[in-house]
Amino acid sequence: MAQGGKRKTEAGCLRPGFEDRACPLCGADRPESLWQGRFDDPDVAGHLAAFHYSGFSPLSLTGESFRLCRCGDCGMTYHRRVLNAAGLLRLYGQWADAAQARRFEEAHRQAGPDETARDARRRLRLVLRLLAIAGSQRGRGAGVPGVLDYGAGAGGTMVAATALGCRVVGVEPSATRPQDATGRGAVIYPDLAALEQAGEPPFDAVVLDQVLEHLPDPLPVLHRIAALTRPGGALFLAVPDCRGSTVPQGFDQFHRVQPLEHLNAFTPDTLDRIARAAGFRPVRPPPAFLGTRLAEAIRAAGAVLWQPRTTDRFYRLDRT
Ligand SMILES: [Zn+2]
Structure with a gap:
């Protein structure tokens, strides 16, 4: 082939x-x-x-x-x-x-201090929600929660999870992008195989934020993610919302199905189906309350790429 x-x-x-x-x-x-x-x-x-x-x-x-x-x-x-x-x-x-x-970023988004702070708060709320989903299944004395960011990018979510006291591990093939997070003590592996060989303890929460649409073979990756996740652990998947995709009109639609990078055009339905195939069950996101002081403390978390409207879904790994 x-x-x-x-x-x-x-x-x-x-x-x-x-x-x-x-x-x-x-x-x-x-x-x-x-x-x-x-x-x-x-x-x-x-x-x-x-x-x-x-x-x-x-x-x-x-x-x-x-x-x-x-x-x-x-x-x-x-x-x-x-x-x-x-x-x-x-x-x-x-x-x-x-x-x-x-x-x-410069070409497609008007980044500014407000946007950076908003992004930092979004990432803190994301980690809090994941911990709430995983926490409902954690026993007493379970210790420091482990968070895996697969496709960590600039490392903003890793910075948020570190600020919330988690053990934080990332996977990111680009050596130049996540320097912000490594400077704060997070561990980054270049690929999934390197992480698997490292023998890290199972994770309580896993994030794939704008990742699954890029993978040529996403289901085996989700199976490997499931093997690295504690039973009852939480998963967050965010991908471009590709409902109704056909011949794209304009840059926003082109971006969703960009043929070099966005190989899989998920809808909420197909995202749930691929997650279920790997053992993850959809769950409603719990509320996350956040003061502003913590968000301000990590507003230097780094730029986030502008993305089209996304399909954001939370899951829990079924016990087997
Ligand atoms: Zn098919």
Whole structure:
């Protein structure tokens, strides 16, 4: 199935490879096309340019095609043709570095002190809700709660969890992005395999904030996350809300199903189904009350990328 790899373009840069895949939710291969095209189509290339990738040459993708599909068996919407493992490593290791995040932020969001403080409060409330979900199942004397942020990005959620007294562990492939959090004592692994080998104790709460849509094979990752989570532990999943996705009109819609990065176009329904398939049951988010002093204390948590409207869901790992 894998194609490409070592071809050279006219620009002389090594060409990233693409490969086809089956439905990431049910594994069937009965795709019904919703939107297809090539990376050098003018509107596609124009939207991709607005992501301000570092060291990215559109020439390296000339002639490559993408295809957004709906699964004929289960209804999941997904990109059938995606960057292969080496291509994804290049995307997240080089093209989407800290400088790209800064440029993207400057271009698409009016970041300011108010926004930074709001984001810090949002992350504190998120961790408080997760601890409340997990806490209802924790025994007496359970000790310091462990929080895993898979795809930690700039590390804002790790900073919030650290401020709330948790043991905090992150997974983040970009070496340049989460420096803020590592400076405050959080532990960051470059990938899931490194975390699994480290033998960390099971986590009470796990966060995948704007992560699952990026993964070419999300269900096995959720199974591995479940194996790292204490029974009764809490999970937070946030992804772009892709209800009604078809041929995108404008940048916001393009962003949701961006064919390099947003490989899985979840809806609340398909998000719940993939979580359930890994043993997580949807739960209502409990209330979280927050004073302003703590939020102000961590308002330097770092920038957060502007994201389209999201599907935010809480889950609990069923006991087995
Ligand atoms: Zn399917």
